[in-house]
Amino acid sequence: MTYKSFLFASLTAITIAGCSAQYRNHGYVPPSEDLDGLIIGVETRDALMDSLGAPTTQGVIDGGNLYYVRSRFKQFGAFAPQEISREVVALTFDAAGTLRNVERYGLQDGAVILLDHRVTETSIADQNIIRRLISTIGGPSASQFIK
Numbered sequence: 001m002t003y004k005s006f007l008f009a010s011l012t013a014i015t016i017a018g019c020s021a022q023y024r025n026h027g028y029v030p031p032s033e034d035l036d037g038l039i040i041g042v043e044t045r046d047a048l049m050d051s052l053g054a055p056t057t058q059g060v061i062d063g064g065n066l067y068y069v070r071s072r073f074k075q076f077g078a079f080a081p082q083e084i085s086r087e088v089v090a091l092t093f094d095a096a097g098t099l100r101n102v103e104r105y106g107l108q109d110g111a112v113i114l115l116d117h118r119v120t121e122t123s124i125a126d127q128n129i130i131r132r133l134i135s136t137i138g139g140p141s142a143s144q145f146i147k
Contacts, residue, residue: 019077027056027070029087035102038091043099048091055091066091083107 030052038048048066049055055066068089075081086107092100 022075024073024075024081025070026073027068028053029068029070029089035089035104038099038102040099040101045093045097045099048099065093 034052045066052066052068056069057067058064068091070087071083072085073081074084084107086105088105090101090103090105092103094100
């Protein structure tokens with residue numbers, strides 16, 4: 001085997017391996033056997049957290065609902081990852097902390113929801129650069145604040 005053919009074979013193998021699909025799993029959902037054994041009206045919130053494990057997120061109100069979320073992502077090479085499956089299990093409770101309902105949702109049942117939005121909205125976007133420059137003329141300067 002010559003050096004050029006070895007180099008060509010190596011580059012081909014690396015290219016093919018780089019383009020193969022990569023899968024990532026995020027989150028946790030209790031097994032179906034555990035969820036099927038839940039008794040509505042009997043199970044309590046604290047007992048379920050002990051037996052099923054910590055939820056992905058909880059309701060805002062103290063003693064609120066429990067939500068378990070699991071997602072699977074697929075990525076090819078340098079392309080953005082694509083969510084191929086999502087499972088959400090929602091356990092709702094009454095005011096006394098007793099299990100009221102178990103609901104399951106999949107990727108087909110929902111839409112992407114932004115849970116945390118940390119961008120401050122400004123009015124700069126609707127002004128052009130000339131208007132912004134002119135609006136700063138005559139404004140306070142730093143020397144006015146320093147004594």
